[in-house]
Amino acid sequence: MSYADTFLNIYIRQRLLTMHxxxxxxxxxxxxxxxxxxxxxxxxxxxxxxxxEPLPIVENVPVLKYRLRTEGGIVQEYTPVYEKDDVVFVACAERALDAVLADPGRVVLPSDTRHHSLNDAVILGALMT
Structure with missing residues (x-):
């Protein structure tokens, strides 16, 4: 493998490893x-x-809410309750979420160029409690 191929492979791998x-x-x-x-x-x-090194602590991470229909047919919205040290599963949005969170439901042009960032993580649910 040539130096250029090796360099390119390392570069691509590093970029993929920083894409959350x-x-x-x-x-x-x-x-x-x-x-x-x-x-x-x-x-x-x-x-x-x-x-x-550990990845950095991330603050202000939104939690998904759930809208479910109960046995009686009533629609209820539930917000999960988490405690310190619960293990959750998070997804990082493809683009910055700031504009979407500021104006929910509107189609927006992301307000930042970041992508797959820890700053755009959303908690999907508990993995282990």
């Missing part, structure tokens, strides 16, 4: 009234030639 999609995380704190949590991702990151 979904991962387990631990609840550091949870604001039930706001439906927002502070989380610690449970994966580490490692740069070439350096020791592994």
């Amino acid at each position: 999609t979904a991962m387990p995380a631990k609840i550091v704190s949870y604001d039930e009234a706001q439906g927002r949590a502070t989380i610690q991702p449970l994966f580490m990151t490692k740069e070439y030639g350096k020791p592994p």
Whole structure:
């Protein structure tokens, strides 16, 4: 393999490893009234030639709500309750969520160029409690 091929393979691998999609995380704190949590991702990151490091703590992470129909046919909305150290599964949005969260339901042009960022994580549900 040529130097250029090796360099390109390493570059592509590094870019893919910094593109966050979904991962387990631990609840550091949870604001039930706001439906927002502070989380610690449970994966580490490692740069070439350096020791592994934990991913940073992420604040103000929204929690998915659930709208369910009960046995009596009544539609109820539920917001999960999380406690410190619960393990949850989070997904990182493809683009910045700021504009969507500021104006729910409207089609928006993302207000930032970031993509697959930990800053755009959303808690999907409990993995382990």
